[in-house]
Amino acid sequence: MSLTASIIAKLSLTDVALARxxxxxxxxxxxxxxxPPAEFQRGAGAxxxxxxxxxxYRPGLLWxxxxxxxxxxxxxxxxxxx
Numbered sequence: 001m002s003l004t005a006s007i008i009a010k011l012s013l014t015d016v017a018l019a020r021x022x023x024x025x026x027x028x029x030x031x032x033x034x035x036p037p038a039e040f041q042r043g044a045g046a047x048x049x050x051x052x053x054x055x056x057y058r059p060g061l062l063w064x065x066x067x068x069x070x071x072x073x074x075x076x077x078x079x080x081x082x
Contacts, residue, residue: 004055007066012047022052032057 002020009019022040026032032053040049055062 004062008048008051008055012044012051014044014048018045019048019052022048023055025049026052026056 002023005016005019005023008014008022009016012019022045025037025040026049036046036049039045051062
């Protein structure tokens with residue numbers, strides 16, 4: 001079980017198996033702008049596929065966003081209590 005798949009599953013409110021399929025599908029496509037399969041066009045599957053495409057084609061953006069989502073509230077709390 002990869003860390004990326006488990007994070008995508010938690011963020012998109014799906015199971016890890018769907019996140020793994022989304023990652024595999026995003027990796028198999030040549031064009032990131034290609035239309036996703038029907039399974040990933042609506043609801044939680046679409047969120048999962050969007051995170052998978054970002055993780056596949058722009059991993060720096062994904063991980064920087066994850067670090068920022070944790071660091072910004074921490075810095076705000078530090079500023080509040082300092």
